[in-house]
Amino acid sequence: MEKFILSIITLLTLFAVVGCSGAPDRTLYEAEAVMTEHPDSALALLRSLNLGEIRGKSSRALYALLFTQAQFKNYLDVDNDSLITEAVDYYEDGPDHFRSMLASYYYGRVRLNKGDYANAIFAFYNAYELADAVGDSFWRGMIAERICEIYEKTFNYTEMIKFAKIEYTNFKEHGNPLYIHDGMLDLASAYHYDLKYDSAIIVCRQLLDSALMRGDRELEEDARRNMALSYFGWGKYDSAAVIYKYICETDYTLPSDSAYLGLIYLRNNMVSKAKSIIPQSTCTNNVGTWMKYNILLSLGNRDSALTVLQDIMTEHEKRDRELIRYNLSGALMDYHAYKLALEHERSRFSKAMLWLAVFVTVMIIIVGAYFSYRHIRRQRLQIEKNIMLADNLREMLETKDENHNRMILDLLGDRFAMLDDFCRVMYEKGNSVQAKKNVSKVVESLIGQFSQDKNKISELATYVDAHYENIMSKFNADFPNLMENDYLLFLYSIYGFSTSAIALFLGLDNVTGVYDRRKRLKNKIKASDSGNRQIYLAILDKRR
Structure with a gap:
């Protein structure tokens, strides 16, 4: 009875606040209320607003947060951070930790879209800390998923495994099967990239059992595809071939599936079968190119094979150049992680900053001396x-x-x-x-x-x-x-x-x-x- 009365009082208070607010504020609260279930409606409401009528820092910050969130939820690419930055600045030191967490998370999403992994991961670390403070397992999982994505893009697979486990654990705690499966797929991928093929296959088997039980064909094929890829990486080509043959006969097949099957045939000296795969495979990534190179080489067409190999080497050089850039971003990630840790030591902020300045100066001298040498x-x-x-x-x-x-x-x-x-x-x-x-x-x-x-x-x-x-x-x-x-x-x-x-x-x-x-x-x-x-x-x- 007391809980019922308390709920009534809370609702009345909310209506009173909305009622006392102007029309733009009412629209903002309505958009926020329908954001999770109907993001398209939320975006339509926000677009109906006259921005000139949105008054006050709090209203402008809420609009900046909700509009950015609505864009992402409607799968619109956002790479301009000027709007979301307003929300980050407003909520950063305020008492509303949940909105501060959302602002930091979507700021990280924008920076991730721009390829700025250093600032993106700093924002996600900050958002994760806030999600942990409010005890929200769903958002802890969502944020860990993005951190996992950055470590995948920067080839840091050890850290990718760590955050894939955090993602899976929190989504499991939240209880939504769709997100649990996403977490399992990320964990299987992280194990695969880190060459832990046996662990990746175990996760894929669990995911496949769940997909078969739920009758989810798309999830089933994702689980099979990841399992086949790990068998391939492990060198167990016969096991991989069985799965790829099955996938290639379904409506969910991808160009890479037939490409990997063709490579398996080549590894087993079955050149004629590999040649038969070529017309079926439209794979243009490294897998398809590598299959084409091996077939040309097997047929004795060395000039054409050399041309294909040069294309592969060019792509690898491009990836290596990106890797060097990402390593620099990794150094910035460490700095921002250290800066985040300083926020927990506000009473010793000045002293810590002094030591940091000394450290940076020494590092600059050392790096300068090294490059001079x-x-x-x-x-x-x-x-x-x-x-x-x-x-x-x-x-x-x-x-x-x-x-x-x-x-x-x-x-x-x-x-x-x-x-x-x-x-x-x-x-x-x-x-x-x-x-x-x-x-x-x-x-x-x-x-x-x-x-x-x-x-x-x-x-x-x-x-x-x-x-x-x-x-x-x-x-x-x-x-x-x-x-x-x-x-x-x-x-x-x-x-x-x-x-x-x-x-x-x-x-x-x-x-x-x-x-x-x-x-x-x-x-x-x-x-x-x-x-x-x-x-x-x-x-x-x-x-x-």
């Missing part, structure tokens, strides 16, 4: 490489081929006299640092000309044709479809440049790339029907 070391290595090239140029002029020597001197021009003087001073003064730097500057100028100046490169080719019976023009005519670096390798080889020098001209970090390219070029020449094959091969066989 690396820069100086790279400079020294580059100088040594340039000195080797200078020695190579001097050795080239010591040959008895007067025609060759005259050609080199004409090309180097005044730079050779300068280079020769610097080299003489360097050796007379015991390889002094300044002399080495002078030699290196001249060599870098030559490298720039011989590798980037198209006019100089054309001039090099013209000199070769003039002195060696149009050898470069003949080579271009015999092999019109080579890569630019192949022509440059052949051109530099005619001049007698060393492998180290050619590596510098081609912008390679080491000579291995030159050796590999020379080998491939020789193979192409040997396979050709050119009458000048032996001449070309003799040029490439020069060793310095």
Whole structure:
């Protein structure tokens, strides 16, 4: 009886507040009331408001929160944080922890959409702490799900497992089966990414049992697909193949399913079956591309396979560059986590900030010193490489081929006299640092000309044709479809440049790339029907 009377009083109080408020405030409260069950209606109500009539900081903050929330609940992409920031600032230090939690959560969602993982995870950590304070298991699960997503995107699978477990535990406590299943799928994925395939399969089996019991076909196929992927990663291809065959015969199949099945056939040396999969698979991600590469390789079509492999390597390089950027974000995550911890120590805030400033200063000095050391070391290595090239140029002029020597001197021009003087001073003064730097500057100028100046490169080719019976023009005519670096390798080889020098001209970090390219070029020449094959091969066989 007392609870009933208390409920009546609460409702009357709410109606009184709404009644005393203006029309915009009433609309805000109505939108908030229907947000969970009817987010489309909530968005329509909010859009009906005249923003100029929304008065007061509290009303504007509530509108900012509800409108952002309604957009996300209606699956609209939001990447502008100016509106939600107003709600975050208003609720941050106020007594309404629930709305503060929501504001921080949706601010994190906006930052996540922008790819700003550092600020997103800071907002989610803050929101999680507030959800924990109000004892809301549903929102703890929702926030953990987003933190889990960030750790997946940044390849931090150990932390992903941690928050996937938190997500699953809280959704289980909340009791809604749909969210429980989402938590289980995230946990299975986290185990898979962290190479804990046996644990991933156990979770998938539990999820599959639940899906079969509920008659949820979509969930069933998700569970099977995740299980098959873990079997594949574990190397248990026969078990994976059974599941992929089943999925490929359903209406829920995805392009990646047939692609993985094709890869399994290739792993089992069943090339004909793998080839039969290609017309069925429209998978354009790495899985489909890798299957295509393996099939081309099995059929002996190495050129096409190499082209596909280059596409795969390009995608991997792109992912690695992203990974480097994410690692930087990871450092910011640690800083923001530390900053969040400071909020619990308000009484010692000033002292903690002082120590933090000292730490950051020391880190800046250490990082600065480290990068300075690396820069100086790279400079020294580059100088040594340039000195080797200078020695190579001097050795080239010591040959008895007067025609060759005259050609080199004409090309180097005044730079050779300068280079020769610097080299003489360097050796007379015991390889002094300044002399080495002078030699290196001249060599870098030559490298720039011989590798980037198209006019100089054309001039090099013209000199070769003039002195060696149009050898470069003949080579271009015999092999019109080579890569630019192949022509440059052949051109530099005619001049007698060393492998180290050619590596510098081609912008390679080491000579291995030159050796590999020379080998491939020789193979192409040997396979050709050119009458000048032996001449070309003799040029490439020069060793310095």
